[in-house]
Amino acid sequence: MNKSMVRYLLSKLLLIEASLMLIPVIVAFIYHEDIRVINSLVITIGMLVIIGLLGVAFKPKNYHVYTKEGLLIVALCWILWSFFGALPFVLSGQIPSIIDAFFEMVSGFTTTGATIVPDVAVLSHSLLFWRSFAHLIGGMGVLVFALAIMENSKNSHLEVMRAEVPGPVFGKVVSKLKETAQILYVIYLSMFAILVVILMVAGMPAFDSVITAMGCAGTGGFGVYNDSIAHYNSSLITNIVSIAVLLFGINFNLYYFLLLRKFKAFFKDEELRTYIGIVMIATALIWLNVSGLYPSTGKALENSLFEVANVMTTTGFGVTDLTVWPLFAQVILLFLMFVGGSAGSTAGGIKVMRTLILTKIARNQVLSTLYPHRIMTIHINEQPLDKEIQHGVLKYLTLYVFLLLGLTLMLSLDNNNFMVVVSAATSTFNNIGPMLGTSQTFAIFSPFSKLLMSFAMIAGRLEIYPMLLLFIPKTWSKY
DSSP states (O other), X not given: OOHHHHHHHHHHHHHHHHHHTHHHHHHHHHTTOOHHHHHHHHHHHHHHXXXXXXXXXXXXXXXXXXXXXXXXXXXXXXXXHHHHHHHHHHHHTSSOOHHHHHHHHHHHHTTOOOOOOSOGGGSXXXXXXXXXXXXXXXXXXXXXXXXXXXXXXXXXXXXXXHHHSOSSOOOOSSSSHHHHHHHHHHHHHHHHHHHHHHHHHTTOOHHHHHHHHHHHHTTOOOOSSTXXXXXXXXXXXXXXXXXXXXXHTSOHHHHHHHHTTOHHHHHTOHHHHHHHHHHHHHHHHHHHHHGGGSSXXXXXXXXXXXXXXXXXXXXXXXXXXXXXXXXXXXXXXXXXXXXXXOTTSSOOSSOHHHHHHHHHHHHHHHHHHHOTTSOOOOEETTEEOOHHHHHHHHHHHHHHHHHHHHHHHHHHTTOOOHHHHHHHHHHHHTTOOOOSSOSSOGGGSOHHHHHHHHHHHHHHHTTSHHHHHHTOGGGGSOO
C-alpha cells in the first residue's frame, strides 16, 4: 500500500478544510460574535495548518493511487474533517461533548441533518453557518470538491473520486477527471446560488436563505430554527423547498446533458422517470391518508409533497408533526428512507438506480421459473446491464441489510421504542435526518450509540466499503 501518498493527500485535504474554515471566521466578525467563538475557529485552523504542512513537507516517491488507497483516503478524510470540524463547537462551549460535536459535524458533512442540539438558538451565527456549510461541501463530495481545485495533471485520483461518488456506476462526464469534478461543482454551486436568490425574493432573510439553500443543495436539512421550515409559515417557501430538494435529488450528470441541449437523453433517463413516479405515487397515497388532518385539501397536498420530497431525497427539513400522521403514511415515509434519491445526486439511501436494478433482477428470477431456458437480460436506458454490475448491486444489498440490522440491534439496547430505534438506524445509515415516532433529537441516545451512528452516517454516505476496509487488518498490509 502506498502509505506515503495516503498521508500526503490527507494532509492536503486538511489544509483545504483550514481554508474553508476561514469563511465562518468572517461570519463571526460580521455578527460581532464573542471572542471565544472566534478563538475556537482560529485555534482549529492553526491545528489544521500545522498538521497539514507537516504532512505535505515530505512528498511521496510514488504518486499513484490504487483502489485500496483511494478507499482509505476517502474514509479517513471524512473522519478527520468531521473531527476537526467539530472542535470549534467544543472549544467555544456551545456543544461541550466531543462525541456530540463529532455527531453533529458528521451529520453535516454526510448531509444527514440529524442533530443532538435541542435548541439551535444556542449556536452562534458562525457555527450555525459552519455546520450548514458542511452540507454544501459534503453534498457533492468532499473529495470531488478537493479534486476540482487541486493540481492533478496526471489524472491519478480516479479511484478516490470513484470511491466517493454515490451509485452503482461511476461515470465521468468528460474524459479528464479534474474537468468532471469542476463541471459538477459549477452546476451544483450555480443551482445553489439561484436558490438563495429565489428564497430571498420569497421573503426569507438573507442569512436564513443561505443556510436553507445549503441544506437544500446538500439535501441535508440543517436549518436556522427548531421548527425548521414551519417557522416561516409560508406556503410559497414550503413549495420552493419541496421543488428544490427534488431537483438536487436528481443525477447531476443529467444536468450536464441539459447544458449540452441533449433533452432527449435527460427525459428518457429511466432512473429519472422512476424517481418522479415514486414521488408522485407516494405523495398521492399520503395526501389521501392525511387529508382529514388539515383544514383544506390544498394544505394536505402541500405538506404531503414536502415530507415526501424531504424524506425521498434524505434532506430532513420539517414542516409538520409527523407523529400525528397515521401509521400508513409513516410506513410509506419509512419505505422512501430506504429508496433515497438518484445515483450521482447529493441524496442518500440505497438509490433509485439500485432499487430499479433490484426490481428487474427480481422480475427476471420470477420469469425464469416460467421460462427456464430463456436467457434473461436486464436493460437500463435501453442498454444491457453488465452482469458484474448486477452482482455488485446484490452484494451491496446483502452488506446493507446485515449492517442495518446490526445497527438496529445495537441501538435497541439504548431505547425500547421500536419505531424510534428502527427509524434512527435507518435515518443515520441512509443519511436522512429525522426520526419517526418521536419529536425529540438524537440527544436521547447514549454517547456510544451516537458514536456508532456517526460511523454509520459516514458508511452510508460512502456506500459502506471504504469504512469497512478501515477495520480489516489486510487493508494495512504492505501488499
